[in-house]
Amino acid sequence: QKEVEQDPGPLSVPEGAIVSLNCTYSNSAFQYFMWYRQYSRKGPELLMYTYSSGNKEDGRFTAQVDKSSKYISLFIRDSQPSDSATYLCAMGAVGNEKLTFGTGTRLTIIP
Amino acid sequence: KAGVTQTPRYLIKTRGQQVTLSCSPISGHRSVSWYQQTPGQGLQFLFEYFSETQRNKGNFPGRFSGRQFSNSRSEMNVSTLELGDSALYLCASSLGLATSTDTQYFGPGTRLTVL
Numbered sequence: 001q002k003e004v005e006q007d008p009g010p011l012s013v014p015e016g017a018i019v020s021l022n023c024t025y026s027n028s029a030f031q032y033f034m035w036y037r038q039y040s041r042k043g044p045e046l047l048m049y050t051y052s053s054g055n056k057e058d059g060r061f062t063a064q065v066d067k068s069s070k071y072i073s074l075f076i077r078d079s080q081p082s083d084s085a086t087y088l089c090a091m092g093a094v095g096n097e098k099l100t101f102g103t104g105t106r107l108t109i110i111p
Numbered sequence: 112k113a114g115v116t117q118t119p120r121y122l123i124k125t126r127g128q129q130v131t132l133s134c135s136p137i138s139g140h141r142s143v144s145w146y147q148q149t150p151g152q153g154l155q156f157l158f159e160y161f162s163e164t165q166r167n168k169g170n171f172p173g174r175f176s177g178r179q180f181s182n183s184r185s186e187m188n189v190s191t192l193e194l195g196d197s198a199l200y201l202c203a204s205s206l207g208l209a210t211s212t213d214t215q216y217f218g219p220g221t222r223l224t225v226l
Binding site: 100104 | 115144146150151152153154155156159167169201203214215216217218219220
């Protein structure tokens with residue numbers, strides 16, 4: 001079993017819909033949680049960064065962490081065609097110098 | 112400020128050959144990490160270099176090696192290529208060590224195809 005599980009999709013939703021992307025993990029040492037967005041033929045770029053449990057909002061994006069369930073989510077409100085990309089979750093532990101990534105979910109927003 | 116650059120962007124090699132990939136980090140960044148990205152395994156950490164020293168290594172065979180120069184530029188080498196080495200190789204740079212709290216900036220990647 002992988003340390004981080006992420007549904008690869010693909011996921012297609014109409015423009016304006018709310019998108020929910022999720023990851024589960026097994027390592028209880030993870031305390032830092034990130035979401036990266038990767039456009040086709042580009043490298044990943046950091047979207048959201050959260051520490052421990054709770055919610056964090058940035059514009060149309062909300063990151064949610066539930067450490068008791070080992071479950072993290074990214075919500076995208078009022079989705080736009082420009083949100084079409086692959087979304088990767090990533091996690092790290094204090095004192096660990098590397099991140100563990102999910103396999104990514106491919107998202108398409110249909111105009 | 113220029114981003115992370117990787118060369119070449121695309122490579123086609125045959126089994127048994129070797130390949131060298133190059134990465135130039137963002138100016139002032141001292142850490143360079145390398146990742147392999149495939150559809151089935153996602154992003155997997157290869158190694159990290161900081162101030163010309165390898166600081167961390169993932170679970171890849173010894174055919175994968177790297178180095179970092181005094182100007183922080185880094186190269187990654189894969190010897191005796193196998194079909195399974197076909198992947199997107201990503202380089203990421205950060206100011207300090209690439210810990211969970213330090214933002215990594217990724218380059219566009221080098222797409223390697225092994226025939």
